Amino acid sequence: MPFHQYFNGEILPIDSPIFKTNDLGLLRGFGLFDYFRTYNGVPFRWNDYWQRFENSARLLKLTLPVTQQITEKVLADLHAMSGEQEVAFRFVLTGGYAPDSVHVVQPNFLIRTEPLPQDNPAGRLKGIKVLPYDYVRDLPEVKTTNYVHMVLMADELRRQQAADLLFHKDGEISELTRSNIFIFHGDKLITSDRNILKGITRKVVMELAKPHFEVEIRPVLYKEVILADEVFTTSTTKWVMPVVQIGDLPVGSGEAGKRTLLLQQLFEKLVTDWGK
Amino acid sequence: MPFHQYFNGEILPIDSPIFKTNDLGLLRGFGLFDYFRTYNGVPFRWNDYWQRFENSARLLKLTLPVTQQITEKVLADLHAMSGEQEVAFRFVLTGGYAPDSVHVVQPNFLIRTEPLPQDNPAGRLKGIKVLPYDYVRDLPEVKTTNYVHMVLMADELRRQQAADLLFHKDGEISELTRSNIFIFHGDKLITSDRNILKGITRKVVMELAKPHFEVEIRPVLYKEVILADEVFTTSTTKWVMPVVQIGDLPVGSGEAGKRTLLLQQLFEKLVTDWGK
Structure with a gap:
């Protein structure tokens, strides 16, 4: 399974240990996510999912570190590397690494490529x-x-x-x-x-x-x-x-x-x- | 600052990336913690803090992967490596890595050594x-x-x-x-x-x-x-x-x-x- 993930600008294998332990998502539950998938290789209602993701970030007062356009390119790369026709993507945006475990300095942004959930x-x-x-x-x-x-x-x-x-x-x-x-x-x-x-x-x-x-x-x-x-x-x-x-x-x-x-x-x- | 952390049996530098991205603490906010400190080099009310930590774990139905006795030895090692007279310890117990992002398989247990918060x-x-x-x-x-x-x-x-x-x-x-x-x-x-x-x-x-x-x-x-x-x-x-x-x-x-x-x-x- 050559699935990969994107983290703050880097592409890494999906199983890599990535997060340092002073992340506010981990220590304080301060994080948000979104989740969507492709049909016929094309992300479904991508604009809607992106807008919802932006909205969640705004409400938690987190600045998105990337634009929609840059993110689209990342998705295309991750999709191509997966070798799969269909994939799911999970976005996770956390409060980032906090020296004092309270204040947001710079959010961490993760995109995981995941296999489709089992259909039923x-x-x-x-x-x-x-x-x-x-x-x-x-x-x-x-x-x-x-x-x-x-x-x-x-x-x-x-x-x-x-x-x-x-x-x-x-x-x-x-x-x-x-x-x-x-x-x-x-x-x-x-x-x-x-x-x-x-x-x-x-x-x-x-x-x-x-x-x-x-x-x-x-x-x-x-x-x-x-x-x-x-x-x-x-x-x-x-x-x-x-x-x-x-x-x-x-x-x-x-x-x-x-x-x-x-x-x-x-x-x-x-x-x-x-x-x- | 030669502070270290313990993660599932290993001792690692405090800044190491440790967590894989399918951890239930990160993805689902399914985690608990505790936090205590030393005075004169001795953990304050250690039995009380340990009991509370055990109680949190029991209520979230997470099995502690270590005993109090083993944990005491880890704390002594982390403390010695820090080179500091006084330290704080942060325990974090999450639902662990979940292939389906829902079910707990094996909790992840982290102990961070931290400098004392600034006194006021x-x-x-x-x-x-x-x-x-x-x-x-x-x-x-x-x-x-x-x-x-x-x-x-x-x-x-x-x-x-x-x-x-x-x-x-x-x-x-x-x-x-x-x-x-x-x-x-x-x-x-x-x-x-x-x-x-x-x-x-x-x-x-x-x-x-x-x-x-x-x-x-x-x-x-x-x-x-x-x-x-x-x-x-x-x-x-x-x-x-x-x-x-x-x-x-x-x-x-x-x-x-x-x-x-x-x-x-x-x-x-x-x-x-x-x-x-």
């Missing part, structure tokens, strides 16, 4: 189970590196044969650990815009849905999710994934809904044709 | 200003690496000539970013035990206070702090530090209180004699 087309038809979890992400509009609860609950999810956590707080839902959530009440498609990281797949799915459904963007009650006809979640790796069980409760009939499957097909068509 | 005896007599901040730490009883708000607010603190943030939520205070808080109402010393990281200096100060004051341990309202006669904060680096201003409001007379200064003197005597 059968799971997309069958749907997933999620566990309700009383939590709301801190600084939700920033794609920070803080996923402590996800890692902490990973074994429990396995034990309960669940794929993810559904965050709710004070009766309102926000998102899953790494994906957005949509519900169908009849032909009305509803998704929250509060306390969430605004996913690029979420945005694409809303574009795809508009000709077919009424789309409502507003806070969503936990109760509404329980009573929904269909529920699904969207992310770069999950695409359009039906949610068929929440804790012990089946969603609707307990099977992937037809409206969800329509959006899933539209999304699959889009990425199948991407860059062609 | 004049500041301890004059006291500090803090800014109220609407926040409560996630998983407060774990010394996680999540200090995003502290780093984010570092420049604003400088601008307002404040030394730290005072966390409050729903009318109740918890702690400062890296230290505990005590208030005096008359001769009654009050401190919270809820939503806090239980500091070792906090514990020592309660021991020192008992012969002199009535000590009350219970949730503390933000309002009570504003109306207190004296306020101070405790930590490994701050010792017993008077808080003389909260936002725009002076505490009591606006000067370090006499009860606080008594506790400060008792603490200073303890550490001056430590290990002798």
